[in-house]
Amino acid sequence: MSAMETGSDRASHPQLSKSIPGEQARARRIGAFLNACRLNINRFLILAGFAAVWWAAVEFKWLDRFFFSSPVDIARFLREQFVNEILPNSLETLLAMLIAFALSGVAGVAAGLVLFELPRVKRTIDPILTALNSMPRIALAPIFILWFGIGLASKVALAFSLGFFIVLISTYGGIRNVDPTLIRLSRSLGCTSRQQFTKIMLPWAIPSVFAGLKLALIYCFLGVVTSEMLASKAGLGQLIMYYSGILRMDAVLGILFVMAIFAVLLTFIADWIEAALLGGWAETNTQKGL
Amino acid sequence: MKLDAGATVPHTTAAAGAVWAPSAQTGIWVENLSHRFVGGLLAVKDAKFAVTAGEFVVIVGPSGCGKTTILNIIAGLEAQQIGSVSVAGKAPKAGRFDIAYMFAQDALLPWRTVMGNVLFGVEVRSEGGQLPKHVYEEARELIAMVGLSGFENAYPRQLSHGMRQRTALARTFLMPSPVLLMDEPFGALDAHTKLMLEQGLLRLWERDKRTVLFITHDLAEAIALADKILVCTARPGSIKCEIPIEMERPRNIGALQNDARYHDYHRRIWTELAAEMVV
Known part of the structure; x- marks a missing residue:
């Protein structure tokens, strides 16, 4: 084709080159989804851990139930x-x-x-x-x-x-x-x-x-x-x-x-x-x- | 400095099948042009040169010598103060449809895809009408020509610097303007991408034979592209000398290094420029 095209193997395969932005987008979406899952699990664990410590502190009377519930x-x-x-x-x-x-x-x-x-x-x-x-x-x-x-x-x-x-x-x-x-x-x-x-x-x-x-x-x-x-x-x-x-x-x-x-x-x-x-x-x- | 300015413009190029039949009507004339910035800095002093129709002229000069100011005045983006400027027989005016201006920055619209950006110039100049189908085909062709096939639907933020600049090149060439002004369009690119884009620019220019005024500080680029090189003095900028580049076309930029004339030109222009530089 022309001397201007970078990455000659990509440019000479129109099919391949066409699919690349799409594939990248899909890979990015899947990656983002997995990241979001991991993030949300971690967030839940932090909150659950906090609640557990709180609950234990009140049960063992380290904190006053009247003020801290x-x-x-x-x-x-x-x-x-x-x-x-x-x-x-x-x-x-x-x-x-x-x-x-x-x-x-x-x-x-x-x-x-x-x-x-x-x-x-x-x-x-x-x-x-x-x-x-x-x-x-x-x-x-x-x-x-x-x-x-x-x-x-x-x-x-x-x-x-x-x-x-x-x-x-x-x-x-x-x-x-x-x-x-x-x-x-x-x-x-x-x-x-x-x-x-x-x-x-x-x-x-x-x-x-x-x-x-x-x-x-x-x-x-x-x-x-x-x-x-x-x-x-x-x-x-x-x-x-x-x-x-x-x-x-x-x-x-x-x-x-x-x-x-x-x-x-x-x-x-x-x-x-x-x-x-x-x-x-x-x-x-x-x-x-x- | 000898300038054959006047009514007798040599019609050098006769491109068969060119989109734009070059004529005296598409040349650029600059005479005794001076420009002072707000604040008193004299940027341009008595600049004088001519670009004949269909000619590829490159201005080289030291940094800050007022090259871009000259281009901005020709494009009508900067008010003309002293001297006379005419583009295709008319005074400069911002937004003339017979002038296409390519900047050092890609100036792409981030919310438009490559295709949308390439179409943007013709779109705003078609005054709201539906673009004819052949424009889309032409756009696709240009995108392929600058090596961006398959990236038509990519957004600028997904592209490398070089790819964005190639998009801007395709946008500039899709506009059927007979006069092209290019302000260091490849200045910020790496050497390899630059060579590819220069070759692509030469191919596009040889196809259409438009009038090009191109600014650069890269001597190799200037010699590879130009019919004629104008060497600019240090600020306040004026044209120090004109050097016609007598090398046959079409040129193969990769092979120029093996051409003795290329090195002669390089030495000659470098000597002229070195006198203007304060080290």
């Missing part, structure tokens, strides 16, 4: 109260979180793009945004409760006030940090400003937007729980406040455990969606076997 007590609480308390309150919390997350995502991405397109507006309101974003949200919670009442709306408001800025900043940062070489390419090719935006800037910003969305998901969860802890009729945060008030450590720790599981699951789902949407072009956490 015990994995067995926690498991009992979770089993007995799952249908009555854990499930309905979890749904309450997750619903508020999802609403806040959706609003943060849509508004944050839109605001990020608008600010990028209107640099003068961005320059003008920059200090205002910084001031708003640096406000301690827990201090805003009472205001939201006054404005929106004790219920879904005030939780969503607090969570939104966290998530919105995260998505806004990551969207704006992503689109502004586009590789200058690509802008040079776009100019030399004669891209219209619309083409430059849709074919270069927007795709460039997607990984950064995703990173922001993943962070916002967790922060929306935190925002909702915080709001529930201050004043609420339902939700995991409210449940924690109730049980810590009556000194039920098994319940408090059990609910914390449920929250931790939610946080891990949400991150996992977000990683999975990210990997599915970005395809092969960006290295994601999921592909790294996390």
